[in-house]
């Protein structure tokens with residue numbers, strides 16, 4: 001602790017006290033004179049007040065000196081900041097400065113950098129010294145800004161091209177039968193590429209801009225269909241060497257996506273867009289200047305990367321067997337012929353137990369391969385029973401209305417309940433039949449096959465139908 005008085009100061013006060021206050025009494029002793037003491041106290045108090053006052057003045061002066069120096073330094077730093085700001089803005093870094101400030105949210109890391117926050121005005125020489133660091137600090141902000149700007153410009157251009165493509169496909173009835181390339185293949189074909197990348201970013205692009213480019217579509221699609229159909233034939237030929245294009249059209253020619261296990265048929269197999277695809281279409285991204293149109297548009301070229309379309313020999317054989325059981329000739333049956341099996345009800349005799357019988361549709365028999373299905377001649381009650389149980393479990397969004405017109409974006413998918421109320425409200429259909437709806441495009445037969453139903457059912461109802 002600091003001493004309040006030095007020992008010499010204490011001695012002089014103590015001497016003064018002895019001289020001014022003490023007097024000799026009659027007995028020759030030094031005693032305190034009360035009057036003198038009061039006077040001495042008064043004097044001391046006055047001195048102390050004066051002293052305190054003087055000390056305060058000294059302190060105020062000193063603080064004033066300090067404050068004005070600090071103000072001065074702050075002023076210099078502020079000027080330096082303005083100098084740096086001016087030079088950066090002149091060099092085109094204005095957006096990065098604003099962005100940097102916005103990101104730092106007031107923390108000001110940039111302006112507090114030790115090379116920037118200095119109480120020294122900028123000279124050309126000092127500026128040359130700090131520029132490499134300043135640019136290094138701002139470059140990541142610039143990169144990020146340019147990436148966002150690029151996406152904001154290029155993505156809508158690709159989306160416009162996609163809308164044009166969807167409308168074109170929608171207008172070509174024949175393509176629904178032959179199949180057509182997914183948009184990922186259109187991107188890969190570079191149709192529209194020059195317009196998308198060579199139009200200045202600040203220029204707004206309308207769909208009309210693609211008018212000339214779209215004229216390339218018919219030849220591109222034609223060529224693509226030929227190549228991919230040949231690719232499919234070759235996939236089948238690995239198991240069936242004599243397979244031809246005609247083989248692709250048979251319903252027994254079942255394809256399977258190795259990634260998501262979806263069962264697919266030609267030509268809808270061309271539209272399979274694997275939901276499990278990872279965003280890995282990274283080859284040749286250089287030509288897109290770092291922009292990834294596949295990720296941004298959520299599309300990939302057909303049968304590339306994580307998606308792998310295979311021909312499934314096992315599923316083809318078992319589907320042929322089911323078709324034979326239900327009276328269809330697998331060597332001639334086409335996909336639409338499967339619809340005729342919708343009313344067929346099969347029973348598995350192996351599962352019969354104590355009057356309880358197991359009924360199912362062909363699709364369940366197909367996937368539940370442990371069953372031994374036999375077609376039965378169902379009564380109306382049994383048909384209704386199956387329909388009711390399927391209705392109550394029909395939560396999947398796999399139905400589209402056959403009475404609504406198609407649109408370039410495709411039809412709305414509904415679950416069975418929604419479908420029924422839609423048919424009643426919009427089309428006045430009180431009774432829903434198989435002619436009122438279709439399965440939506442991404443319908444996955446494997447997952448959505450109605451399950452079998454176990455019923456205590458009279459033996460004299462629903463007997464075997466004769467095999468054809």
Ligand SMILES: [Zn+2]
Pocket residue numbers: 257258259260261262272273274275276307
């Ligand atoms: Zn898939």
Ligand SMILES: [Zn+2]
Pocket residue numbers: 348349350351358370371372
């Ligand atoms: Zn069974």
Ligand SMILES: [Zn+2]
Pocket residue numbers: 401402403404422423426427
């Ligand atoms: Zn409708």
